[in-house]
Amino acid sequence: GDPDFVRIVEVGPRDGLQNESKLLSVEQKVHLIKGLIDAGVSYIEAGSFVSPKWAPQMASSAEVIQQLPERKDVVYAALTPNLKGMEAALQTQVNEVAVFTAASEAFNQRNINCSIQESIERFQPVFALAQERNIPVRGYVSCVLGCPYEGRIEISQVLKTTKLLLEAGCYEVSLGDTIGVGSTHQVANLLKALLSEIQSDRLAVHFHDTYGQALANIDTALNLGIRTVDASVAGLGGCPYAKGASGNVATEDVVYMLHGNGLKTNIDLNRLAMVGNEISALLARNNGSKAGLALSQA
Ligand code: HMG
Ligand code: MG
Numbered sequence: 001g002d003p004d005f006v007r008i009v010e011v012g013p014r015d016g017l018q019n020e021s022k023l024l025s026v027e028q029k030v031h032l033i034k035g036l037i038d039a040g041v042s043y044i045e046a047g048s049f050v051s052p053k054w055a056p057q058m059a060s061s062a063e064v065i066q067q068l069p070e071r072k073d074v075v076y077a078a079l080t081p082n083l084k085g086m087e088a089a090l091q092t093q094v095n096e097v098a099v100f101t102a103a104s105e106a107f108n109q110r111n112i113n114c115s116i117q118e119s120i121e122r123f124q125p126v127f128a129l130a131q132e133r134n135i136p137v138r139g140y141v142s143c144v145l146g147c148p149y150e151g152r153i154e155i156s157q158v159l160k161t162t163k164l165l166l167e168a169g170c171y172e173v174s175l176g177d178t179i180g181v182g183s184t185h186q187v188a189n190l191l192k193a194l195l196s197e198i199q200s201d202r203l204a205v206h207f208h209d210t211y212g213q214a215l216a217n218i219d220t221a222l223n224l225g226i227r228t229v230d231a232s233v234a235g236l237g238g239c240p241y242a243k244g245a246s247g248n249v250a251t252e253d254v255v256y257m258l259h260g261n262g263l264k265t266n267i268d269l270n271r272l273a274m275v276g277n278e279i280s281a282l283l284a285r286n287n288g289s290k291a292g293l294a295l296s297q298a
Contacts, residue, residue, distance in 0.1 A: 005264045080126050180214060207249050276289050
């Protein structure tokens, strides 16, 4: 592909909303996603097929995805942690699914109630069904730069978990700094180690902005050849494990940086900023995007 093109994976409707205390209606979520599409966003993680006890905000995912416009140029993705989730996802017009595990055993236990190894086993029927239906599977590894329970995470553990997911059938693994603790040199060290064994087009970065490091960390990843970046409009979300924590890096800020650096996204930043303002107002929260705020005042 074009080395100047950066693929943006918009996770606001999933990672963002799953961590917002205010519940949105199906109509409100559909409206948000349609706004993102109109702004040129072409990959949207639209929901999550997990236990509604764990993530009540995601309980309406099937209805939301069913009400989205049929678009050949837009990927609708959803999280599917196990067979049950995959079966539910397949009842919808979802084009891609994602499985998720962590580089930290303690985090994985609390997040999906099993060990890393067990999680890979639970994903087997997900991969089998995906293959049958020709649905690409994305993978997430959480806690790649630190864990709320274990603290420091060894690079070797991230490499091992990432390779497990790729070998099991993921076309790409998104590396999650789940609690946003990493800084640029740590990102560079991690990515250099991974890139010595894994092609850059099989890795994505998924940085939460808890400590304000996400944009710098993304730039570091871009300089090392990464071309897929996860982000959340208006920086939606938070982290249930870290009080006062902000959400994913804001999509508007990422797009502003990319366009400023001569990279392409096909996203209309002004329209995206309007979507970010609107959803922030609806959730009665501050807009977590600096670029979004600046553009709305311009
Ligand atoms: P479990 O308790 O081990 O599973 O949970 P189980 O099979 O024993 O089932 C327990 C109950 O859940 C049963 O219901 C099942 O039917 C139900 P009950 O009999 O008690 O009424 N159940 C389901 N319901 C709906 N959909 C399903 C499903 N599976 C079981 N797919 C499970 C295992 C994975 C289900 C649970 O731990 C869970 O739902 N965890 C989700 C946690 C979550 O959503 N975390 C946030 C997403 S990950 C993330 O945000 C990180 C990421 O952004 C990257 C980063 O930032 O690092 C991706
Ligand atoms: Mg996340």
